[in-house]
Amino acid sequence: MSKTSSMGRGMMAIIAVGERHAEGHDGGTVAEVAARLEKDRSQVSRSLKGALQEGFLARSGDRAYRLDWSFLTDAQLVTEQRLRTDGLTALEGLATETNEACFLGVLSGNSTVTIAEHVPANADLVGSWLGRPYPAYCSDAGQALLWDAPDDEIRRIFQNVDFVRHGPNTPASVDEFVGRLEEARTRGYSIVDEEAEPGLYSLSAPIRDFKGEVAAALQIVGPKSRLEPLRESHALALNSWRDWLEARVGGTASDPTAAS
Known part of the structure; x- marks a missing residue:
């Protein structure tokens, strides 16, 4: 005592x-x-x-x-390590529940980069995305990684970026991106609907670290025809594993396996 x-x-x-x-x-x-x-x-x-x-x-x-301040550096290193270790556990659990490809991404400048992935055999995705950058304005993780960013910071990040069309619904401007991000914040997770490429659909949620800052994004990615009809149930699984992983890197405690 x-x-x-x-x-x-x-x-x-x-x-x-x-x-x-x-x-x-x-x-x-x-x-x-x-x-x-x-x-x-x-x-x-x-x-x-x-x-x-x-x-x-x-x-x-x-x-x-x-x-x-050195203890913050140590804590940051622990966060990065846990994102790569406990992150794999979260990805495996999420992929098992949804039977879709799941990824963990981070922000690098105006791009997102995949740091971990779990892709079931039937996910219909070819090749690995590990270490590959993709434009944040239309990537599966972009909205989630900029979740807490104020509008002026988002505009600064994209100020020299051409909003090239990658899919039929790629945002055409930073204003359109910000509008979709506002909708995602209200919803509680992002939906990227044929923005990265035709037929591709994804859900994503931010992972906050011990400082309360967005450190990564947890994603479910798959064909729109298969994933969109199951959006609500997949979103529940996404948020459950997001909470679990946040607990590992300093967020609120939650265990999606507790009810099983």
């Missing part, structure tokens, strides 16, 4: 230091953190020293505690 409460106090102290950074301060002294938390200085001092020893905080000559 005491260990748990001690850990909780330590996390509160770290968060308080982070809040001071967010307000423009260069960390905080014991007195400043104690005042923010309205806690006893000696208790806060012990919490800050513990966080210092664990590598979450650094201390400067003026006795102020600051976040040690």
Whole structure:
């Protein structure tokens, strides 16, 4: 019990230091953190020293505690590793439920790149997409990867991009892309309907990391004739495995296998 409460106090102290950074301060002294938390200085001092020893905080000559940003780098590396390991588990589970090809993609400039895939034998897709870039404005993962991006950032990403037609429904402009993204946000997942190529249909959802930022997109891809009639059930499976994978990289906990 005491260990748990001690850990909780330590996390509160770290968060308080982070809040001071967010307000423009260069960390905080014991007195400043104690005042923010309205806690006893000696208790806060012990919490800050513990966080210092664990590598979450650094201390400067003026006795102020600051976040040690190196731990964020370590956490980012763990996220990337889990996307490639637990991501395969999510892809296999999603492909088993839907019997369609499933992919995990990331954003690279104005393109998307597949970092993991699971393609059932009957998926009717030839070749591998691993490591292959595709224009984000019409790719299966593009909308999901730009899910949280403000309009001005999206326009900046596509400012030098020609919206070349890849399928009958490829967006013709950034305005059209933004409009479809707004619809996807309302729906809760994206639908890319013959935008990447004729006859191809996909569903996709964003995967957020421990910082709350979109780190990847989980996708179901297949022939429109087969996938569109099952869109609602496939969307449930997609969101379930999205939640599971997010839990592995820092998001909310959810296990789609728990009900089985």
